[in-house]
Amino acid sequence: MRQLNVFREAGPGAGYRGGVIAICAVLLCCVEVTPAPSSQSLPAPALDRGEPITPIPAAPAIAPLKVALGEKLFGDPRLSHDDSRTCQDCHDVATNGATQKRHDVGPDGTELSLNTLTVFNSTLSFRLGWEGKFRTVETDIDASLESPHTMGSSAAEIAAKLDADPDMRDRFQAAYGRRPEGDDVIDALASFQRTLVTPGSRFDRWLQGDEAALSADQLDGYRLFKSLGCSACHQGVNVGGNLYERHGIFQPLASPEPKILRVPSLRNVATTPPYFHDGSAPTLDDAVRKMAQAQLNATLTDRQAKALVAFLNSLTGIYRGSPVGGSP
Incomplete structure (x- = not known):
């Protein structure tokens, strides 16, 4: 779930329009928003509904040999210094692109400080990671390879390991025209990650004109998502991921640090419990209720919470012919 800062006018007649104007005024003063890298594909055409969310595009066209190599590396334990772990261990693309754990663990068994974000649709966000420290998928990958809390290795060390494997040498030669090099390791992983998009959700189908795609509850x-002001922070192709926000406006939401977070995407959110940067909300119902209290100073009714959860379930997309996480 995201961190939403909503300021609403007091008194009779105050509503969604006034709240959004106040939000926009604040965001213009404190948020830097930059266009997505040109290497990312643009959103697919949609019915002009004037909605704040746009459909996820199909995966970009990238050299198939590089993508196939990146996928193989994604599951290769040689990416870790001690050959004990893979990218797939914490970002399971066979399920939700992450794990079901509140905190994954590092090579020494110590819990990571932040909940693992899904790798699905990550390259559609303007920054990567909870704190938005990385501007490109390549810098994010490089940092993960080098961090002692994840792989504890380096692209150069990994390339040297792979160069000792005749099969991998052949794969790199076919994809890059040379033996394994550190930059090519990162590029192959980035090429694969850019294909991890999940179009075709029920909500995207509705945006594209399928009136029967959403239920009445959804x-x-x-x-409600729009009238409460949620879409002020969760909009665009990734339903978030394109600005920073402070959490715990009216009351504490989760762990107090980091105070400022990149607003996470809500794509496939129904498949990625637990929620928040500290993984403290075990269910989507719990998460939306806590968000309303902490960010809107509002207590949701059971009916409102149910409706919001129903809508969020409609954001589950398709990967390789199946819904992400096996959701209906």
């Missing part, structure tokens, strides 16, 4: 939830 439509009600979407209307």
Whole structure:
């Protein structure tokens, strides 16, 4: 779930329009928003509904040999210094692109400080990671390879390991025209990660004109999502991921640090419990209720919470012909 800062006018007649104007005024003063890298594909055409969310595009066209190599490396334990762990261990693309753990663990068994974000659709966000420290997928990958809390290795060390494997030498030669090099290791992983997009959600189908794609509860939830002001921070192709926000406006939401976070994407959110940067919300129902209290100073009714959860379930997309996480 995201961190939403909503300021609403007091008194009779105050509503969604006034709240959004106040939000926009604050965001213009404190948020830097930059265009997505040109290497990312643009959103698919959609019915002009005037909605704040746009459909996820198909995966970009990238050299198939590089993508195939990146996928193989994603599951290769030689990416870790001690050959004990893979990218797939914490970012399971066979399920939700992450894990079901509150905190994954590092090579020494110590829990990581932040909940693992899904790798699905990550390259559609303007920054990567909870704190948005990385501007490109390549810098994010390089940092993960070098961090002692994840792989504890380096691209150069990994390339040297792979160069000793005749099969991998052949794969790199076919994809890059040379033996394994550190930059090519990162590029192959980035090429694969850019294909991890999940178009075709029920909500995207509705955006593209399929009026029957959403249930009545899901439509009600979407209307509430907008009227409460959630879409002020969760909009665009990734339903978030394109600005920073402070959490715990009216009351504490989760762990107090980091205070400022990159607003996470809500794509496939129904498949990625637990929620928040510290993984402290075990269910989507719990998460939306806590968000309303902490960020809106509002207590949701059971009906409102149910409707919001129904809408969020409509954001589950398709990867390789199946819904992410096996959700209906």
